[in-house]
Amino acid sequence: MVKVAVLGAAGGIGQPLSLLLKLNPQVDELALFDVVNVPGVGADLSHINSDSKTESFLPADREDKTALAKALTGADVVIIPAGVPRKPGMTRDDLFNINASIVRGLAEGIAENCPKAFSLIISNPVNSTVPIVVETLKQKGVYDPKRVFGVTTLDIVRANTFIAQLYPEETKPTDFNVNVIGGHSGETIVPLYSVGKTADYYKKLSEEQQKALIKRVQFGGDEVVQAKNGAGSATLSMAYAGYRLAESILKAVKGESGIVECTFLNLDSGIKGAAEAKKLVNGLDYFSLPVELSKEGIHEVKYDILDKISTDEKALLKVAIEQLEKNVEKGVAFANK
Numbered sequence: 001m002v003k004v005a006v007l008g009a010a011g012g013i014g015q016p017l018s019l020l021l022k023l024n025p026q027v028d029e030l031a032l033f034d035v036v037n038v039p040g041v042g043a044d045l046s047h048i049n050s051d052s053k054t055e056s057f058l059p060a061d062r063e064d065k066t067a068l069a070k071a072l073t074g075a076d077v078v079i080i081p082a083g084v085p086r087k088p089g090m091t092r093d094d095l096f097n098i099n100a101s102i103v104r105g106l107a108e109g110i111a112e113n114c115p116k117a118f119s120l121i122i123s124n125p126v127n128s129t130v131p132i133v134v135e136t137l138k139q140k141g142v143y144d145p146k147r148v149f150g151v152t153t154l155d156i157v158r159a160n161t162f163i164a165q166l167y168p169e170e171t172k173p174t175d176f177n178v179n180v181i182g183g184h185s186g187e188t189i190v191p192l193y194s195v196g197k198t199a200d201y202y203k204k205l206s207e208e209q210q211k212a213l214i215k216r217v218q219f220g221g222d223e224v225v226q227a228k229n230g231a232g233s234a235t236l237s238m239a240y241a242g243y244r245l246a247e248s249i250l251k252a253v254k255g256e257s258g259i260v261e262c263t264f265l266n267l268d269s270g271i272k273g274a275a276e277a278k279k280l281v282n283g284l285d286y287f288s289l290p291v292e293l294s295k296e297g298i299h300e301v302k303y304d305i306l307d308k309i310s311t312d313e314k315a316l317l318k319v320a321i322e323q324l325e326k327n328v329e330k331g332v333a334f335a336n337k
């Protein structure tokens, strides 16, 4: 029996993400939680003739905690795309004031109702919301570092697509799986094109093209925010990316080995390879890196990638680390005030 809960299920990401989960034969129960419109989304999805059961949970009012408790009880995986998205002119950090409280409330629900679930945090700013979830779980005495994932997969998805677009005759996006490390906002996003399958293609680009490609990955979110022109940020590509990480975790839970995904995680955690990684990123407590998954969640941090990167990528990393430090500190301080 595998139960997956989506918190923020009626939103732009929540709806297509729930659709993808409804189609996954490994999911037996899909619990949809939102503070608006979720009964309609649940009724709609429940007509799909896949084998999973769909239930929706809407709180009666602001004080009602029972709907969230019911959605979360028994959940193995909890995915959080709850919160407000950006409008043109805003940074992800501008979302902090609203989303920090939303995410903390939901993390309290996880601690109280399904402390052993894998938590996947999509809500922005990810660089700060993940530390908020971690601190909240710590305060409740139920924190397991192997089970908290900041979702940065959309950066990998974009990095694969954007390099393939530069070589339309020779490559397809599915040829690649670029490691994108650091955080999830602007210059904290560091795509490592010089490592692995993209290395030769990347080398062939002019310096100007290389810079433009990196910038496009770092600011890919802005492209969508501008194109949507006030109607939100990436939802469909994000649903796909969130689903990709969830699917990988579900496969690992089933016993498949050797699955590696990049995720924003707590390095101050005792996970294999985390201490080594922490040293290589200037002592930062949080960073996105490739990790190997197991039945228990994050099995090992693949920090060796940090030894393979180019001088240019090292310079990008330095900038990312400086910015991330502040984002992480902001989340930790919020959760502990």
Ligand SMILES: NC(=O)C1=CN([C@@H]2O[C@H](COP(=O)(O)OP(=O)(O)OC[C@H]3O[C@@H](n4cnc5c(N)ncnc54)[C@H](O)[C@@H]3O)[C@@H](O)[C@H]2O)C=CC1
Pocket: 007, 008, 009, 010, 011, 012, 013, 014, 033, 034, 035, 036, 081, 082, 083, 084, 085, 086, 095, 099, 102, 105, 106, 121, 122, 123, 124, 125, 126, 151, 152, 153, 154, 155, 184, 232, 233, 234, 235, 238
């Ligand atoms: N990690 C990433 O790569 C990405 C993250 N995002 C972030 O995901 C978040 C959601 O984006 P969208 O789905 O486009 O926004 P949206 O506004 O369409 O949907 C958000 C949903 O969250 C719900 N919600 C608000 N407070 C809640 C609470 N306390 N409990 C449960 N649900 C609650 C809303 O009712 C709404 O249905 C934003 O913060 C956005 O910045 C977006 C794209 C990529």
Ligand SMILES: O=C([O-])CC(=O)C(=O)O
Pocket: 085, 086, 092, 124, 154, 220, 221, 222, 224, 225, 233, 234
């Ligand atoms: O740009 C945004 O605000 C949403 C997001 O995180 C992304 O698309 O990467």
